[in-house]
Amino acid sequence: QLQLQESGPGLVRPSETLSLTCSVSGGSIxxxxxxxGWIRQSPGKGLEWIGSIFxxxxxxxxxxxxxxxxxxxxxxxxxxxxxxxxxxxxxxxxYFCARxxxxxxxxxxxxxxxxxxVVSS
Amino acid sequence: xxxxxxxPSTLSASVGDRVTITCRTSQSISTWLAWYQQKPGKxxxxxxxxxxxxxxxxxxxxxGSGSGTEFTLTISSxxxxxxxxxxxxxxxxxxxxxxxxxxxxx
Numbered sequence: 001q002l003q004l005q006e007s008g009p010g011l012v013r014p015s016e017t018l019s020l021t022c023s024v025s026g027g028s029i030x031x032x033x034x035x036x037g038w039i040r041q042s043p044g045k046g047l048e049w050i051g052s053i054f055x056x057x058x059x060x061x062x063x064x065x066x067x068x069x070x071x072x073x074x075x076x077x078x079x080x081x082x083x084x085x086x087x088x089x090x091x092x093x094x095y096f097c098a099r100x101x102x103x104x105x106x107x108x109x110x111x112x113x114x115x116x117x118v119v120s121s
Numbered sequence: 122x123x124x125x126x127x128x129p130s131t132l133s134a135s136v137g138d139r140v141t142i143t144c145r146t147s148q149s150i151s152t153w154l155a156w157y158q159q160k161p162g163k164x165x166x167x168x169x170x171x172x173x174x175x176x177x178x179x180x181x182x183x184x185g186s187g188s189g190t191e192f193t194l195t196i197s198s199x200x201x202x203x204x205x206x207x208x209x210x211x212x213x214x215x216x217x218x219x220x221x222x223x224x225x226x227x
Contacts, residue, residue, distance in 0.1 A: 037216070047165065047208055047218040060215055063122070102170055105212040107155035109176075111164035 002026045004097050004112035012091075012119050018084040022097030022112060023077075030055075030075040035100045037108065038071060038082045040093040048093075052100070053080060087119045123148055127209060127219040133227040140196040142222045144209035149189045153213035156185055156194045159221075160205045168207075169194065199224070 008020035022036070029036065037052035051061035053071045061069045070083040084091060094114045100106025124147040134140050144154065152172035157165035167176050169185035172192055182197040196203055204226055209219040 039216075039218075046220045047210075049216040049218065052216070062215075096164055098164075100212065100216070102212075104153040105214070105216060107167055107170045107210060107212055108157075108165070108216070109167045114164055 002099065002110055004099065004110055006095060006097050006112045006115040008095075008115060008117070010116055010118060012087050012117060013121055014088055014119055015086055018082070018087050018091065018117055018119075020082045020095055020097075020115065020117070021079050022081070023079050025078070028075075029073060029078045029080065035106060036071075036073065036080045037098050037100060039096045039098055039108065039111075040091075041096070041114075042090075042093045045093075050082065050084075050095075089119050091117070092119045093117060123150070123211065123214060123217050125209060125211060125217050125219040127207075127222050129222060130220065131223045131225065133225050134199050135227045136199055136201060138199045138227075140199050140203075140224060142194045142207055142209075142224075144187075144192040144194070144219050146190045146192075146211055150211045150213035152188045153211055154185075154187070154192050155210045155212065156183075157208045157210065158203075158205045159208065165208060196224075 003025045005023045012018045035052045038050040051071045053059045068085045073080045096114045098108035098111040126145045154172045156169040159165040173185045184195045206223045208221045
């Protein structure tokens with residue numbers, strides 16, 4: 001059964017770079033043609049798709065974050081990563097990694113448990 | 122940009138009630154829509170995909186319908202475990218989530 005687990009620092013200073021990793025177990029990140037994605041949820045707020053990477057090649061980012069986001073895959077570690085630059089307090093959120101499945105672009109399942117990132121000095 | 126709305130934003134109901142949540146999109150997405158349930162501190166859990174298909178293991182009291190720009194999630198008889206927040210999500214063009222509906226105890 002595929003499982004995802006986020007990791008990374010829980011505190012980031014304003015204007016610095018947020019860096020998170022999603023470790024994949026129960027399956028290989030490179031043997032199937034799948035998207036891998038990042039979603040975030042600000043405290044008490046809704047869900048926001050950040051971006052996705054397709055099979056380690058094409059990347060797709062939410063236009064509201066474009067220019068600050070980079071998603072990449074490390075097949076040797078069976079992981080994919082999120083980098084968000086020039087963070088502000090508005091980037092404080094629970095960050096989830098997830099894999100879409102099904103037809104179309106796919107609905108997200110499974111999800112990681114999420115990791116809370118606070119942007120504060 | 123595709124926009125999504127949900128109504129109501131909060132719903133107060135009692136155990137046994139029939140509950141309906143509506144999701145609307147600003148442009149047609151065919152049936153590329155999923156519904157999720159989220160409880161505090163947890164990741165969302167998919168209930169319905171492709172607008173009306175019940176995810177394996179999800180109780181049959183949950184159902185979805187709709188196509189194009191208007192969709193509904195119905196809980197036929199609300200159970201204590203169903204008090205949570207529900208989100209719709211389109212996957213016709215990238216991914217967008219609705220703002221959520223909190224189902225609380227009346």
